[in-house]
Amino acid sequence: MIVFDLICRDGEHLFEGWFGSSRDYEDQLRAGLIDCPICGSAAIEKAVMAPNVGIKANQRSSAATSSANQMDVSGETENKQPISNATEISPEYSELVGKLAKAQAKILEKSKWVGADFSEQARAIHYGEKDASPIHGTASKDDVAELEEEGVEIMPLPLPVNPPESQN
Incomplete structure (x- = not known):
């Protein structure tokens, strides 16, 4: 391909x-x-x-x-x-992405970042083991499929989210 x-x-x-x-x-x-x-x-x-030119194996950077x-x-x-x-980037596209970013930021304002622990936390909330609260984080495709199969309500975020520890 x-x-x-x-x-x-x-x-x-x-x-x-x-x-x-x-x-x-x-x-x-x-x-x-x-x-x-x-x-x-x-x-x-x-x-x-x-062009996508790879580097030699013996010159791989750290x-x-x-x-x-x-x-x-x-x-x-x-x-x-x-x-x-x-x-x-066209001005129209830039404006659209800007609006989308603002909407996502508004959604995440009261949400807690749980990182890779998202699946566990979402299940705990779904099954009443933890108080209901908005969370966001990361999950593999398999984890997402399992959550959906279990009826756990989740939604993908339209734009990538930088974890709090990587923001400056």
């Missing part, structure tokens, strides 16, 4: 496209099978991308080594951070 950053020429919306190969991308583009998920425009082209040491058994890092290679 190959991932291309794509941009629609009509609305300048940036999005990702996953393809089996460069040729698959070209074939789908020619056939008109690729359109912007935001505005529906078929005027699509590849966005400028920086940060890379530390990151590699944080891998769990599923191959995912424990401390994921949101990233983007978008070089320019």
